[in-house]
Amino acid sequence: xxxxxxxxxxxxxxxxxxxxxxxxxxxxxxxxxxxxxxxxxxxxxxxxxxxxxxxxxxxxxxxxxxxxxxxxxxxxxxxxxxxxxxxxxxxxxxxxxxxxxxxxxxxxxxxxxxxxxxxxxxxxxxxxxxxxxxxxxxxxxxxxxxxxxxxxxxxxxxxxxxxxxxxxxxxxxxxxxxxxxxxxxxxxxxxxxxxxxxxxxxxxxxxxxxxxxxxxxxxxxxxxxxxxxxxxxxxxxxxxxxxxxxxxxxxxxxxxxxxxxxxxxxxxxxxxxxxxxxxxxxxxxxxxxxxxxxxxxxxxxxxxxxxxxxxxxxxxxxxxxxxxxxxxxxxxxxxxxxxxxxxxxxxxxxxxxxxxxxxxxxxxxxxxxxxxxxxxxxxxxxxxxxxxxxxxxxxxxxxxxxxxxxxxxxxxxxxxxxxxxxxxxxxxxxxxxxxxxxxxxxxxxxxxxxx
Amino acid sequence: xxxxxxxxxxxxxxxxxxxxxxxxxxxxxxxxxxxxxxxxxxxxxxxxxxxxxxxxxxxxxxxxxxxxxxxxxxxxxxxxxxxxxxxxxxxxxxxxxxxxxxxxxxxxxxxxxxxxxxxxxxxxxxxxxxxxxxxxxxxxxxxxxxxxxxxxxxxxxxxxxxxxxx
Numbered sequence: 001x002x003x004x005x006x007x008x009x010x011x012x013x014x015x016x017x018x019x020x021x022x023x024x025x026x027x028x029x030x031x032x033x034x035x036x037x038x039x040x041x042x043x044x045x046x047x048x049x050x051x052x053x054x055x056x057x058x059x060x061x062x063x064x065x066x067x068x069x070x071x072x073x074x075x076x077x078x079x080x081x082x083x084x085x086x087x088x089x090x091x092x093x094x095x096x097x098x099x100x101x102x103x104x105x106x107x108x109x110x111x112x113x114x115x116x117x118x119x120x121x122x123x124x125x126x127x128x129x130x131x132x133x134x135x136x137x138x139x140x141x142x143x144x145x146x147x148x149x150x151x152x153x154x155x156x157x158x159x160x161x162x163x164x165x166x167x168x169x170x171x172x173x174x175x176x177x178x179x180x181x182x183x184x185x186x187x188x189x190x191x192x193x194x195x196x197x198x199x200x201x202x203x204x205x206x207x208x209x210x211x212x213x214x215x216x217x218x219x220x221x222x223x224x225x226x227x228x229x230x231x232x233x234x235x236x237x238x239x240x241x242x243x244x245x246x247x248x249x250x251x252x253x254x255x256x257x258x259x260x261x262x263x264x265x266x267x268x269x270x271x272x273x274x275x276x277x278x279x280x281x282x283x284x285x286x287x288x289x290x291x292x293x294x295x296x297x298x299x300x301x302x303x304x305x306x307x308x309x310x311x312x313x314x315x316x317x318x319x320x321x322x323x324x325x326x327x328x329x330x331x332x333x334x335x336x337x338x339x340x341x342x343x344x345x346x347x348x349x350x351x352x353x354x355x356x357x358x359x360x361x362x363x364x365x366x367x368x369x370x371x372x373x374x375x376x377x378x379x380x381x382x383x384x385x386x387x388x389x390x391x392x393x394x395x396x397x398x399x400x401x402x403x404x405x406x407x408x409x410x411x412x413x414x415x416x417x418x419x420x421x422x423x424x425x426x427x428x429x430x431x432x433x434x435x436x437x438x439x440x441x442x443x444x445x446x447x448x449x450x451x
Numbered sequence: 452x453x454x455x456x457x458x459x460x461x462x463x464x465x466x467x468x469x470x471x472x473x474x475x476x477x478x479x480x481x482x483x484x485x486x487x488x489x490x491x492x493x494x495x496x497x498x499x500x501x502x503x504x505x506x507x508x509x510x511x512x513x514x515x516x517x518x519x520x521x522x523x524x525x526x527x528x529x530x531x532x533x534x535x536x537x538x539x540x541x542x543x544x545x546x547x548x549x550x551x552x553x554x555x556x557x558x559x560x561x562x563x564x565x566x567x568x569x570x571x572x573x574x575x576x577x578x579x580x581x582x583x584x585x586x587x588x589x590x591x592x593x594x595x596x597x598x599x600x601x602x603x604x605x606x607x608x609x610x611x612x613x614x615x616x617x
Binding site for chain 1: 478480481484489490491511512523531536540579582586588590607614
């Protein structure tokens with residue numbers, strides 16, 4: 001390590017240059033004095049005197065670094081388009097550890113999304129000491145950008161969340177507050193299914209189609225990789241061509257499950273995602289879901305936004321975990337109201353036992369556990385006229401074969417309620433008290449069971 | 452003027468069109484300690500005989516580069532198209548410095564305009580792209596011309612095959 005003088009421009013003051021929004025360039029020089037210039041895929045800021053460069057291919061740049069540790073990198077600020085020269089000296093290559101894993105996750109997520117996994121393999125992160133950092137026109141200053149004071153907003157966010165006593169309000173209040181306080185206008189929240197194989201969307205904010213009930217495979221694409229590895233994935237200049245819903249659909253097609261497409265709900269998503277931040281919701285090492293923020297502007301989510309996302313996600317996960325424990329408390333008994341009105345319109349509810357999917361008048365509603373619960377409710381309604389139910393009786397109902405997962409029932413009921421809201425105007429599920437809900441049906445229902 | 456190269460290459464029509472198009476152009480040089488220096492260049496031109504390349508660089512950003520070229524003449528220049536990252540790198544050993552004439556300055560104007568247009572098509576406003584080079588000439592509008600004879604040309608389009616010599 002050298003005892004170098006302070007940098008002309010501190011790395012912290014040009015943090016947005018390390019977001020990968022505008023490509024950086026690197027110039028190396030061979031031992032026999034031939035310069036070599038190329039584009040760089042990732043330059044990250046390691047600390048105030050070090051940067052990390054992705055090492056993906058063994059190329060001329062790598063050969064030159066082995067011969068001569070001095071390199072220069074030019075980065076560009078996406079905020080004001082100023083260019084900065086960084087004089088670097090190669091120190092070491094990391095092939096494991098948190099820095100390597102974070103960069104690998106970022107590359108893998110984008111590679112998985114674009115079907116380029118075999119091409120974009122991260123071999124290592126080359127760590128360089130920064131010997132100087134200065135504007136490309138050395139005669140002008142570095143003009144750092146003013147930072148945003150996030151503290152009061154974070155305090156307000158936690159205050160709003162603290163007042164939530166149900167899972168549904170945790171989701172809605174969080175997504176609303178992320179928009180109102182931080183300007184993250186487009187967001188959605190997904191939770192894992194009972195097997196941990198898939199994630200499904202339980203809440204969304206700021207999209208034309210809510211996407212409630214849409215799914216993603218664990219370990220696939222940006223959402224699935226963030227969830228599986230429990231790592232934040234931030235993409236700041238995402239390929240214009242990639243849409244998440246399309247990827248899900250093509251994955252289904254690739255697997256030869258075209259017939260399932262009818263039962264696939266498109267993920268919430270902007271038509272042109274340019275920036276995305278996916279943060280896992282983890283509490284005591286357990287994955288409770290993922291939070292996804294999207295924006296149509298390039299470079300919307302910077303490192304401070306990532307910190308805000310992490311804090312918000314931890315708070316949300318903690319609230320969700322607390323409510324899970326509270327939910328097992330006994331609900332008060334409510335009088336059961338028999339249904340009296342005999343509606344005239346008739347609708348058919350069809351249940352496919354193979355995947356518990358439900359179709360109402362040939363329109364897909366839901367599948368899986370939520371479908372099984374819905375089938376049970378409408379059976380009780382049609383056969384016995386019941387409209388009032390408690391979470392507890394559903395949970396204890398052996399015929400439903402619910403997984404041994406406390407959080408899942410509440411999540412499934414929210415999912416079911418929201419899918420009905422979005423897609424059926426004559427059946428609704430109304431929360432009538434803590435741990436209790438009512439099935440409100442305006443049509444006569446005809447039930448059909450198929451394999 | 453450029454010294455004659457021992458291995459002159461002839462630049463094809465297709466490559467000439469690419470090099471004189473809206474690409475992002477960066478030049479790399481090095482000092483006597485083999486410390487590299489990157490400078491953004493404007494208005495690249497391929498000579499009539501297809502063997503020489505000229506570029507302009509702002510004096511304010513190229514003082515070190517000029518010293519480097521005075522010392523050793525080694526240069527590498529990349530041309531990268533912002534729309535698809537198609538990239539070529541040209542290397543020469545005998546780069547020299549001259550004063551740009553009106554043809555060179557006109558080429559700089561055309562290049563900046565084309566560069567702004569192609570970035571506009573990617574969603575970058577013209578104002579932002581103009582800010583890109585304005586800081587380079589904020590303290591001095593003077594441009595310097597660099598001339599060299601490419602001895603090696605590489606297809607540097609990113610990916611595992613990058614670096615293939617043409």
